[in-house]
Amino acid sequence: MINIILPDNSVRQYPEGITGMEIAKSISEGLAHNVLSVLVNDEVWDATRPIRTDAKIRLLTWNDEEGKGTFWHSSAHLMAEAIELLYPGAKFGIGPHIENGFYYDIDFGDKAISSEDFPKIEAKMQELAKENQVFVRKEVPKAEALDYFTKKNDEYKIELLQDLEDGQITFYESGHFTDLCRGPHLPDTSAIKAVKLLNTAGAYWRGDETRHQLTRIYGVTFPKQKELTDYLALLEEAKKRDHRKIGKEMELFTFSQKVGLGLPLWLPKGALLRERLEMFLKKVQKKAGYQQVICPHIGNVELYKTSGHFQKYGESSFHPITTPVPGEEFFLKPMNCPHHCEIYSYKPRSYKDLPVRIAEFGTVYRYEQSGELHGLTRVRGFTQDDAHIFCTPEQVKDEFKGVIDIVMLIFKALDFKDFVTQISFRDKNNKEKYIGTDENWEKAEKDILEVAQERNLNYVIAPGEAAFYGPKMDFMVKDALGRKWQLGTIQVDYNLPDRFELEYIGSDNQKHRPVMIHRAPFGSMERFVAVLIEHTAGQFPLWLTPDQAIILPISEKYSNYAEKVLQFLNNSDIRAQIDNRNEKAGKKIRDAELAKIPFMLVVGEREETDGTVSVRKHGQGDLGPQKLEDFARFITGEVAKELGEIN
Ligand SMILES: [Zn+2]
Numbered sequence: 001m002i003n004i005i006l007p008d009n010s011v012r013q014y015p016e017g018i019t020g021m022e023i024a025k026s027i028s029e030g031l032a033h034n035v036l037s038v039l040v041n042d043e044v045w046d047a048t049r050p051i052r053t054d055a056k057i058r059l060l061t062w063n064d065e066e067g068k069g070t071f072w073h074s075s076a077h078l079m080a081e082a083i084e085l086l087y088p089g090a091k092f093g094i095g096p097h098i099e100n101g102f103y104y105d106i107d108f109g110d111k112a113i114s115s116e117d118f119p120k121i122e123a124k125m126q127e128l129a130k131e132n133q134v135f136v137r138k139e140v141p142k143a144e145a146l147d148y149f150t151k152k153n154d155e156y157k158i159e160l161l162q163d164l165e166d167g168q169i170t171f172y173e174s175g176h177f178t179d180l181c182r183g184p185h186l187p188d189t190s191a192i193k194a195v196k197l198l199n200t201a202g203a204y205w206r207g208d209e210t211r212h213q214l215t216r217i218y219g220v221t222f223p224k225q226k227e228l229t230d231y232l233a234l235l236e237e238a239k240k241r242d243h244r245k246i247g248k249e250m251e252l253f254t255f256s257q258k259v260g261l262g263l264p265l266w267l268p269k270g271a272l273l274r275e276r277l278e279m280f281l282k283k284v285q286k287k288a289g290y291q292q293v294i295c296p297h298i299g300n301v302e303l304y305k306t307s308g309h310f311q312k313y314g315e316s317s318f319h320p321i322t323t324p325v326p327g328e329e330f331f332l333k334p335m336n337c338p339h340h341c342e343i344y345s346y347k348p349r350s351y352k353d354l355p356v357r358i359a360e361f362g363t364v365y366r367y368e369q370s371g372e373l374h375g376l377t378r379v380r381g382f383t384q385d386d387a388h389i390f391c392t393p394e395q396v397k398d399e400f401k402g403v404i405d406i407v408m409l410i411f412k413a414l415d416f417k418d419f420v421t422q423i424s425f426r427d428k429n430n431k432e433k434y435i436g437t438d439e440n441w442e443k444a445e446k447d448i449l450e451v452a453q454e455r456n457l458n459y460v461i462a463p464g465e466a467a468f469y470g471p472k473m474d475f476m477v478k479d480a481l482g483r484k485w486q487l488g489t490i491q492v493d494y495n496l497p498d499r500f501e502l503e504y505i506g507s508d509n510q511k512h513r514p515v516m517i518h519r520a521p522f523g524s525m526e527r528f529v530a531v532l533i534e535h536t537a538g539q540f541p542l543w544l545t546p547d548q549a550i551i552l553p554i555s556e557k558y559s560n561y562a563e564k565v566l567q568f569l570n571n572s573d574i575r576a577q578i579d580n581r582n583e584k585a586g587k588k589i590r591d592a593e594l595a596k597i598p599f600m601l602v603v604g605e606r607e608e609t610d611g612t613v614s615v616r617k618h619g620q621g622d623l624g625p626q627k628l629e630d631f632a633r634f635i636t637g638e639v640a641k642e643l644g645e646i647n
């Protein structure tokens with residue numbers, strides 16, 4: 001008999017070789033019906049795989065991320081099976097699950113596959129799923145595995161096999177398809193009821209641009225048709241909110257092939273919007289004792305060799321810039337931290353100077369493959385709202401508190417109500433993987449946890465997810481469509497202070513190493529604006545939006561009065577423009593609605609005589625006439641409410 005520990009810490013005894021599915025059945029038939037896979041000692045297993053030793057388990061269903069992962073990865077096999085039957089000779093790369101669905105990278109030879117082929121593949125997948133094909137796990141000797149894929153002429157699987165040790169190779173068979181795979185998978189295909197292939201993309205084999213380009217097919221599957229229908233409706237809504245589309249409509253940013261892929265050009269309205277975000281944060285940071293600095297966009301290669309960034313980015317990112325001086329090389333900065341370390345050490349520091357908080361909207365450059373680029377969310381040049389705090393180990397707790405408070409102010413001013421905090425600690429069983437003393441790690445982890453509790457954060461702890469150089473805290477927001485985005489981050493760092501030999505003189509008159517904290521509440525301006533656009537569908541908070549009002553004269557006769565209204569608003573610090581086109585009022589209103597301008601001010605004879613404007617609110621309609629002063633006061637009041645104490 002073996003001891004099985006369930007999530008409620010109760011222990012049950014089962015015969016050796018019991019499976020997750022059998023354990024589920026012993027609890028309830030209903031549960032067994034929903035089980036997709038099982039977590040065995042922190043590893044996801046097939047629900048049908050025998051458990052031979054004492055283990056801590058958790059049964060996974062559609063409600064668990066891991067359960068969904070099993071469902072979707074199994075669906076990738078199902079798609080591969082359908083494709084192999086429909087397109088004999090297709091060769092398969094890798095087919096993992098992703099956040100929402102799965103993909104498989106496939107070499108179709110000379111054949112081009114497009115979305116027109118999807119219905120045929122989907123129908124085949126549905127047909128195969130109904131056969132209730134069982135996923136059979138087989139441990140296979142390496143020679144046999146190589147032989148199988150050599151006969152099949154699949155060089156991709158052969159290459160993957162070459163990296164694996166004999167004795168750790170498993171095949172999974174389902175229906176007509178056999179795959180080299182670590183698993184886990186569903187017990188069988190019967191749970192897959194709804195299938196949708198979404199799109200194709202080119203994907204270099206092993207992410208290497210010098211190698212063959214495969215066709216990546218993305219898909220998603222569900223246990224119920226209704227869930228697929230809901231998901232597709234969500235995708236439709238997401239399409240409407242796509243920041244690339246709205247960014248174009250609102251004239252916020254653009255890209256130019258000539259300038260280069262992944263290098264955004266901020267248009268005047270976007271630049272002003274970004275400036276307002278920056279001013280907002282600068283104001284908050286000034287109050288919180290940060291000092292703003294400015295650094296160049298390049299640095300000597302030696303700087304990044306010291307920091308270790310050259311080892312990390314040197315080969316795989318933009319290559320160094322040479323100069324007429326032989327041997328001299330500069331590197332586009334991938335991180336602001338090294339420059340800031342040099343700012344810290346430009347003069348001797350005493351414990352009385354700490355914490356030193358250095359902030360910069362610093363632009364960094366990292367090479368991303370063209371296939372990875374996406375609007376403003378994946379770019380090759382971006383500006384971080386970066387800051388580095390140099391402090392004593394005792395100050396870490398208060399500094400975390402301060403940064404969390406800034407993050408909360410931002411979330412409030414931008415209406416992100418739903419977020420979780422992930423706290424990443426080191427793997428206590430592998431302490432040698434991490435730099436820094438045991439004492440400092442333990443203290444920092446304890447401090448971070450306490451701060452999270454004191455600040456009432458909704459947090460999860462991720463053991464083993466810390467960087468090698470220190471624990472961290474990340475903020476994931478859920479947008480209006482329920483999609484998760486990682487935004488702000490706070491990271492403790494024991495590594496760079498060592499590499500740069502940073503020091504301060506303590507109260508004991510001895511030299512000490514400061515702790516460094518990296519933090520970026522927005523993350524990057526580019527990504528943050530993208531998330532904000534998709535969250536608000538372009539209807540930004542009033543304090544941030546490009547034009548707060550648009551003046552609509554009902555005919556040319558009133559353009560003088562419109563001009564006066566504009567001046568008045570400008571003098572009251574309200575951003576507005578006039579629609580002077582020779583169009584009917586109805587058309588002007590419709591266009592202003594499309595442009596998502598919060599307030600429309602219609603002016604004609606009556607308004608001119610009374611010194612008023614007829615106010616319409618975006619998405620709501622007529623609010624009636626208002627005295628110009630009253631309208632201005634109203635807007636100023638609304639902005640003050642949104643910004644709260646920042647104003
Ligand atoms: Zn698999």
Ligand SMILES: [Zn+2]
Nearest residue numbers: 336337388518
């Ligand atoms: Zn940093």
